[in-house]
Amino acid sequence: MKVTVDESLCVGCGLCETNCPEVFKMDNGVAKVLKSDGSGCDVKSMAEQCPVTAIKVEE
Numbered sequence: 018m019k020v021t022v023d024e025s026l027c028v029g030c031g032l033c034e035t036n037c038p039e040v041f042k043m044d045n046g047v048a049k050v051l052k053s054d055g056s057g058c059d060v061k062s063m064a065e066q067c068p069v070t071a072i073k074v075e076e
């Protein structure tokens with residue numbers, strides 16, 4: 018699995034870091050991916066919850 022954040026779409030709401038601190042970390046107003054394999058979090062659900070669909074999850 019590969020998790021990425023499109024920083025040009027991210028609006029910095031912080032939801033992904035709040036829900037999945039193992040995988041996402043806010044940095045300068047955008048979400049960064051700490052663990053691109055997404056382990057420790059339901060990243061597919063998180064991708065659906067992102068308000069601007071900036072989170073992509075590839076199988």
Ligand code: SF4
Pocket residue numbers: 022026027028029030031032033034047048066067068069070071072
């Ligand atoms: S949930 Fe989406 S918009 Fe919000 S910080 Fe994470 S990637 Fe950015």
